Amino acid sequence: MEEKVRRIMSSVFLVDIEKIDENASPETLPKWDSLGHLNLITSIEEEFGITLDDEQIIEMLNYKLVLEVIRECLKASS
Amino acid sequence: MNALTFSELFRLNEELGELLREKEAISLKILSNVTMNQLKPILEYALRSESLNAVAEMTSYDNILQESMHIQGKAIPVVFWELCNLKSSFAFEIEYYTPEEISRYAEKTTKELELLFDNLRQSPLVIFNRFSHILFTNHTITGNNFERFVKQLNDFLIQHAPPNFLLIDLDRIFSAISLDASVDLRNYYSSKVLYTVNFLKSYTSQIVPVILSTYAKSRKVIILDCDNTLWKGIVGEDGWEHLAISDKDKDGIYFKEVQCILKSLIKKGIVLCLCSKNNAEDVEEVFQHRHDMVLKSDDFVIKKINWNDKASNIREIAGELNLGTDSFIFVDDSEFEINLVKEQLPEVKTIQVPVKLFHYPRMILDHLPLCFSLSFTNEDLARVQMYQQELRRTTEKSRFQDMDDYLASLGIKVVISEKNPEEMERLTQLTQKTNQFNLTTKRYLPGEMQQFYQSSHTDVLSLSVSDKFGNFGITGLCIIKYSKNIAVIDTLLLSCRILGRNIESVFLMEIVKRVYMKRYDLIQATYKKTLKNGIVESFYDKSGFALLGSDNDERRYETTCRKFLGNARPVKYIKVIS
Numbered sequence: 001m002e003e004k005v006r007r008i009m010s011s012v013f014l015v016d017i018e019k020i021d022e023n024a025s026p027e028t029l030p031k032w033d034s035l036g037h038l039n040l041i042t043s044i045e046e047e048f049g050i051t052l053d054d055e056q057i058i059e060m061l062n063y064k065l066v067l068e069v070i071r072e073c074l075k076a077s078s
Numbered sequence: 079m080n081a082l083t084f085s086e087l088f089r090l091n092e093e094l095g096e097l098l099r100e101k102e103a104i105s106l107k108i109l110s111n112v113t114m115n116q117l118k119p120i121l122e123y124a125l126r127s128e129s130l131n132a133v134a135e136m137t138s139y140d141n142i143l144q145e146s147m148h149i150q151g152k153a154i155p156v157v158f159w160e161l162c163n164l165k166s167s168f169a170f171e172i173e174y175y176t177p178e179e180i181s182r183y184a185e186k187t188t189k190e191l192e193l194l195f196d197n198l199r200q201s202p203l204v205i206f207n208r209f210s211h212i213l214f215t216n217h218t219i220t221g222n223n224f225e226r227f228v229k230q231l232n233d234f235l236i237q238h239a240p241p242n243f244l245l246i247d248l249d250r251i252f253s254a255i256s257l258d259a260s261v262d263l264r265n266y267y268s269s270k271v272l273y274t275v276n277f278l279k280s281y282t283s284q285i286v287p288v289i290l291s292t293y294a295k296s297r298k299v300i301i302l303d304c305d306n307t308l309w310k311g312i313v314g315e316d317g318w319e320h321l322a323i324s325d326k327d328k329d330g331i332y333f334k335e336v337q338c339i340l341k342s343l344i345k346k347g348i349v350l351c352l353c354s355k356n357n358a359e360d361v362e363e364v365f366q367h368r369h370d371m372v373l374k375s376d377d378f379v380i381k382k383i384n385w386n387d388k389a390s391n392i393r394e395i396a397g398e399l400n401l402g403t404d405s406f407i408f409v410d411d412s413e414f415e416i417n418l419v420k421e422q423l424p425e426v427k428t429i430q431v432p433v434k435l436f437h438y439p440r441m442i443l444d445h446l447p448l449c450f451s452l453s454f455t456n457e458d459l460a461r462v463q464m465y466q467q468e469l470r471r472t473t474e475k476s477r478f479q480d481m482d483d484y485l486a487s488l489g490i491k492v493v494i495s496e497k498n499p500e501e502m503e504r505l506t507q508l509t510q511k512t513n514q515f516n517l518t519t520k521r522y523l524p525g526e527m528q529q530f531y532q533s534s535h536t537d538v539l540s541l542s543v544s545d546k547f548g549n550f551g552i553t554g555l556c557i558i559k560y561s562k563n564i565a566v567i568d569t570l571l572l573s574c575r576i577l578g579r580n581i582e583s584v585f586l587m588e589i590v591k592r593v594y595m596k597r598y599d600l601i602q603a604t605y606k607k608t609l610k611n612g613i614v615e616s617f618y619d620k621s622g623f624a625l626l627g628s629d630n631d632e633r634r635y636e637t638t639c640r641k642f643l644g645n646a647r648p649v650k651y652i653k654v655i656s
Contacts, residue, residue: 011085014092035115038265042116042275043085054268 025062287447
C-alpha cells in the first residue's frame with residue numbers, strides 16, 4: 001500500500017518517487033496545493049476503490065496521515 | 079484514455095508535453111464559473127495523444143465574461159457556464175423567486191451571453207455547453223422555475239449563438255455514464271468541483287474530434303474495402319447474387335445503413351474511394367446488378383481494385399487526389415489490412431468493421447466528427463467534383479515502400495504437410511471453393527482425393543499459415559503428379575485471405591524443393607483461365623517458368639528444379655516448418 005501511495009503522489013505532484021518520503025507534506029512538495037490535494041484524493045479513491053468523507057479529506061495533511069486515513073478506510077470496509 | 083487511472087494520465091500527460099514541446103502549441107482556454115482544473119490534464123492528454131501540442135489554461139474562476147475579452151488568435155475557449163452557480167444556491171432559490179425576479183436574471187444572463195458571443199466571434203471554435211437542469215430538478219415533479227429558466231436560455235443560445243459556437247449537450251453525457259458517475263456533490267459543496275473525472279473523460283472524448291478537425295486537418299476522404307465492409311460476403315467467392323446488402327438479406331441492413339451514412343457524406347464534400355483486393359470486373363458487376371445497393375459506382379471517386387498491398391494503394395490515392403494521407407479514413411474488416419495501414423501510414427485513421435455487426439453503423443457515425451469543422455466552405459462542397467476533374471490530369475504513380483519491413487514484423491509461419499489424413503476433407507473442400515488464386519481450378523470429390531492420398535505417384539501438400547495475430551488454418555494446396563521423369567503440378571491454390579504476403583512464392587519454392595528431393599528435375603505446370611482467376615494469370619511467368627505454349631484458355635509452362643532454385647530469392651521473413 002505504501003508503494004502505491006508513493007507512486008500516486010509522485011505522479012500527481014510530478015516528482016521522482018524518491019522525493020516521497022516519511023516527511024512528505026505540502027511544505028516539501030510545491031505541487032501539493034489545494035488543487036494538487038484534489039488530484040491526490042481523486043487518485044486515491046480511484047485506485048484503492050474507497051470513498052473518503054470530507055473530514056478525512058481535510059485530515060490528510062501529510063504523507064503519514066494519508067496512509068493512516070487509507071488504512072482506517074480499508075479496515076472499515078473489510 | 080478510459081483505461082488509464084487519473085494519476086497515470088496525469089503523469090503521461092506531462093511526459094507527452096515534454097515530447098511535443100518543439101511543436102507549435104495549440105492553446106485552449108478554460109472559462110468557467112465552477113472549478114474545472116481537472117479538465118486541463120485530461121483534455122491536454124487526449125489531444126497530445128493525437129500528436130498535437132495542446133496547452134490548456136485555466137482562466138480566473140467565475141470570471142467568464144472578463145476573461146473572454148482577452149482571448150485572441152487561434153485559442154479555443156472551452157466554456158463551462160453553470161446556471162446553478164449564477165449565484166450561490168441559485169438552482170434552489172429560484173423556486174421561490176417572483177416572476178419579475180426570474181425575468182431580471184434571465185435578462186441579465188442573456189445580456190452577458192450576447193457580450194460573450196461578441197467577444198468570441200473571432201475564435202476558430204468555441205466549445206460551449208447547453209445549459210442543463212437535470213442535476214437540480216426532480217424527474218417526476220415538473221414545472222420547476224429552474225427547469226423553465228434553463229429552457230428559456232437554451233432557446234436563446236440556439237437562436238443567437240454565432241456559427242463558431244459548438245453547443246455540447248451535457249444531458250447526452252449524463253445519460254451515457256449516469257448522473258451519479260458524472261457529479262460529485264461532496265466536492266461541489268466543498269470546493270465547487272461539480273464534475274467527476276469520469277465525466278470529464280467522456281466530455282473530452284466528445285469534443286476532441288471537433289478540435290482535431292478544426293486545428294489539425296479534418297478528414298476528407300473515406301477509403302473502403304469491399305467484401306465484408308461495403309457489403310456482407312465475398313464477391314469473388316459468393317458471386318454478386320449472394321451478397322447481403324439490403325433489408326431482405328440476412329445482416330444486410332447493417333451494410334445498407336452504413337452505405338446510407340456514406341451517401342449523405344458525399345453531399346457534404348467527403349470523397350469516397352474503394353481499395354479492395356478483388357477482380358475489378360467482379361466489383362463492377364455488383365454495381366451493375368445489385369440495384370438494391372445504396373451506393374453506386376459513380377459515388378466512388380477512385381477505385382483501387384487490385385491485388386497490390388493496401389498501403390501502396392492508399393499512397394497512390396493520395397497522389398492522385400493530391401491530398402495528404404492525414405486526411406484519410408480507412409475502413410476494412412481485416413485485421414491484417416488495418417494493421418498494415420496503421421504501421422505504414424500511422425496518420426491514416428483506421429476503422430475495423432466490428433465483429434458484432436449491429437455496432438457497425440453507430441461506429442461509423444461516431445467517427446464523423448473527424449470529418450467536419452464548423453468552418454465549412456463552398457469549396458468543401460465542390461470537392462468531389464473537383465477531384466474527379468483533377469484526376470483526369472494526373473497520371474498514376476506507383477510506390478512500394480517498406481512492405482517487407484511490415485511483413486517481417488508479422489512473424490509469419492507456414493507449415494507444409496504431406497498427406498495428413500486429418501486434412502483430407504478440408505483439402506477437398508478447398509478445391510471446390512477456391513476461385514481466385516487457383517491455377518487450374520480442378521474440382522475434386524472426396525473419393526478422388528482419397529486416391530491421390532493412396533497413390534505413390536502423387537504428392538498432396540497442404541499449407542497452413544499463422545502470424546502473431548492468429549492462425550489462418552489450412553489455406554493452400556498443391557497436388558503433384560509424377561510420371562517417368564516429369565513432375566506435373568496438377569493443382570496449386572491458395573485462399574485469398576493470405577495473399578499479399580509473398581506466401582505463394584514460399585509455397586512454390588517448397589514445392590520445387592520437394593520435387594528435387596525426390597530426384598526429379600523437370601517440372602511442368604499449367605494456368606487454366608477461368609472467369610475468376612485473372613489474379614494468377616502471370617503467376618508462373620513471374621516465378622521464372624518458361625512458357626511452352628498457349629491457346630485461348632490455357633498456358634503451359636516448364637522449368638527445371640535446378641534452374642528454379644538457382645534463381646530463387648528466399649523470402650527471409652517467412653519461417654517454413656515442415
